[in-house]
Amino acid sequence: MSMENKRYYLELRGVNKKYGNFQASRNVNIQIEKGRLVALLGASGSGKTTILRIIAGLESPESGEILIDGKLVNNTPGSERGVGFVFQSYALFRYMTVYDNIAFGLRVKKKPRNYIDDRVHELLKLIDCEGLEKRYPNQLSGGQRQRVAFARALAPNPQLLLLDEPFAAIDAKIRLELRAWLREMITNLQITSIFVTHDQDEAIEVADEIIVMNHGEIEQTGSPRELYSHPQTPFVAQFIGASTPVENYQRFRFFQSLGDDTTAILRPEFVSVFKKGENKKYTESAEEGVVEDVIFRGSNLEIRVRIHGVVLSGNRGINDPVVEIGEKVDVFVYRFLVVDGKKIVRLDNSSLREESIII
Numbered sequence: 001m002s003m004e005n006k007r008y009y010l011e012l013r014g015v016n017k018k019y020g021n022f023q024a025s026r027n028v029n030i031q032i033e034k035g036r037l038v039a040l041l042g043a044s045g046s047g048k049t050t051i052l053r054i055i056a057g058l059e060s061p062e063s064g065e066i067l068i069d070g071k072l073v074n075n076t077p078g079s080e081r082g083v084g085f086v087f088q089s090y091a092l093f094r095y096m097t098v099y100d101n102i103a104f105g106l107r108v109k110k111k112p113r114n115y116i117d118d119r120v121h122e123l124l125k126l127i128d129c130e131g132l133e134k135r136y137p138n139q140l141s142g143g144q145r146q147r148v149a150f151a152r153a154l155a156p157n158p159q160l161l162l163l164d165e166p167f168a169a170i171d172a173k174i175r176l177e178l179r180a181w182l183r184e185m186i187t188n189l190q191i192t193s194i195f196v197t198h199d200q201d202e203a204i205e206v207a208d209e210i211i212v213m214n215h216g217e218i219e220q221t222g223s224p225r226e227l228y229s230h231p232q233t234p235f236v237a238q239f240i241g242a243s244t245p246v247e248n249y250q251r252f253r254f255f256q257s258l259g260d261d262t263t264a265i266l267r268p269e270f271v272s273v274f275k276k277g278e279n280k281k282y283t284e285s286a287e288e289g290v291v292e293d294v295i296f297r298g299s300n301l302e303i304r305v306r307i308h309g310v311v312l313s314g315n316r317g318i319n320d321p322v323v324e325i326g327e328k329v330d331v332f333v334y335r336f337l338v339v340d341g342k343k344i345v346r347l348d349n350s351s352l353r354e355e356s357i358i359i
């Protein structure tokens, strides 16, 4: 099937949105298949909420097309787009019980009383909140409140669910539980969903596919692994995963220069640190560095090592012979991600044969 013919449940084509002179969305293109859970990831102010509001019909763009299930909806009112929205704050009506909150959208749609009653109880069961229907939001835990907000959005059976940083105001431990809960829930319900977050760990944990936004533009879309291993822009290379900038990568042996005005980014996985002569295979091609710090990271040690005037982070196993601060060590760099204008080029250590290159 050609890309042209492929049917997506949601599609944005060349969407632009301005607030006054400020361009909040710039040529945004999004394609999401039916039933997928996709994360929209970006720093605060990058334009994530604006995109959700455009999809939900709460804002209209200056230009571009919004298609839901193959149908152009630019002129369709939000209430007729089949979209459910879970907001970051004020997620629930404070003066309504749990029951009334969940029933809200159904009453707006003038559903019969019996239908509403059945649906609310079905949802209370789904979110594991049976027996809480008479409570008010302030009588619930943070986690319960978010689950009720989720049920309220689901009540009218939306085909597209938009979640705007739903866990941002919730403490760390419950947030972890809710992430797993939400992922399971959406996978079971098979409802096409966009989950907005500014937290890369949250995006990686919740979604199979991530859209990275920066200054109103989409930088890259892909699986967490693709974004990590094959970043296409300098922003993505630095935003996803740990990285150290290295201005003078040309000084490292076995790396050709890709031009004087190129710089590089290094990930800890690209650097191995050995005690002098410890690893015979790399002794010839390693370079000498000095250990500046040794940091325990649970499953591994992060070794901060100074070499060619920069301090790099490398990994070392927790059971490997101890290296100490001030010790001279062999440092082997496998790869740099070279920033060449707006592009990223993967540059591998030329002393390695093809088949031994990682990732």
Ligand SMILES: Nc1ncnc2c1ncn2[C@@H]1O[C@H](COP(=O)(O)OP(=O)(O)O)[C@@H](O)[C@H]1O
Binding pocket: 019, 020, 022, 024, 042, 043, 044, 045, 046, 047, 048, 049, 050, 051
């Ligand atoms: N109604 C508005 N009027 C003017 N500027 C706005 C409005 N809504 C958002 N903005 C601006 O647009 C930018 C993107 O906002 P937003 O989409 O809320 O970003 P995010 O959700 O990623 O934090 C921000 O700089 C914000 O200040």
Ligand SMILES: [Mg+2]
Binding pocket: 048, 049, 050, 164
């Ligand atoms: Mg926002």
